[in-house]
Amino acid sequence: MQNSIQKVEKFTNFVWTDIWQPDRASLNRIAEEHNLDVFQIKDSLEAGHLPKFEKQDTYNFLILRAFTSTIEQGATTINELSNKIAFFYNKDKLISIHRKPFDFLNNLHKEFTKAEDLLLYLIHKMVETYQPPLNELDKKIEDFEKTIFLKDYSKVSLEDLYFLKTQTRITKKLLQLFQSVVNQIEVSEDSKTALQDIKDRLLSLILNYDEVLENANNLLNTYHSVNAQKSNDVMKLLTIFSAFFLPLTFVVGIYGMNFENMPELKWQNGYFLTLGTMVVISGIIYLWFKRKRII
Structure with a gap:
């Protein structure tokens, strides 16, 4: 000191x-x-x-x-x-x-x-x-x-x-x-x-x-x-992605099963029909989100 x-x-x-x-x-x-x-x-x-x-x-x-x-x-x-x-x-x-x-x-x-x-x-x-x-x-x-x-x-x-x-x-x-x-x-x-x-x-x-x-x-x-x-925006974005991919994942999951008696597997255009169905589902979800002003 x-x-x-x-x-x-x-x-x-x-x-x-x-x-x-x-x-x-x-x-x-x-x-x-x-x-x-x-x-x-x-x-x-x-x-x-x-x-x-x-x-x-x-x-x-x-x-x-x-x-x-x-x-x-x-x-x-x-x-x-x-x-x-x-x-x-x-x-x-x-x-x-x-x-x-x-x-x-x-x-x-x-x-x-x-x-x-x-x-x-x-x-x-x-x-x-x-x-x-x-x-x-x-x-x-x-x-x-x-x-x-x-x-x-x-x-x-x-x-x-x-x-x-x-x-x-x-x-x-x-x-x-x-x-x-x-x-x-x-x-x-x-x-x-x-x-x-x-x-x-x-x-x-x-x-x-x-x-x-x-x-x-x-x-x-x-x-x-x-x-x-900002956290809510991230969660909203993740929710939107989930809403799109959940039904598509459901379709993929069904046709990914290894059962012999699945008639669609023998369709000549089954692959393209399935992709088309996925596109239609995605379009419907998109239009619904637009109508509700979510996106």
């Missing part, structure tokens, strides 16, 4: 401490220095912890998860799709703790007057990480639909559809947890607009993911329907 990297940035009215690749020793030191709860420190170290919000007497504790995977990787669990950032904050300080590096934590292009302003900015950046996978999932569904309906459905694998549906479903649940936690955050009056903007963005993403999930379910059902239809 890499050593903990700590960055301290002083703003006009507060101090931001960012800790990357935290270890127990450095977090214990931070906890003692800022009087942080030991159980919340444990939550900060837990890789798979879900979003949560806790309000303490002197600070607030927040865990959120940003999307950090790619659709092509075939990830299907929360840990594979996302990584968390833990925040301890009050009006004087903001402490962020994370294992994975995030570009938006290193590239701040504006000055912040309050800790909650920086916090809301970082939350907004975390929310935005869910937009690229949404675009990619939507494009994949469109490509799959074109392949199934306009090209060769066999080029689409059931495994690909499974990953598509699972990734969409898990990401939507992550956003719903994200939304539930954000709804608990309390900010000052002049920051409520920024917080509401985050809530609106989350709602929009959830609705879009819900639509993509519905499309993924419909696509999976369509795939099964097309697959079943």
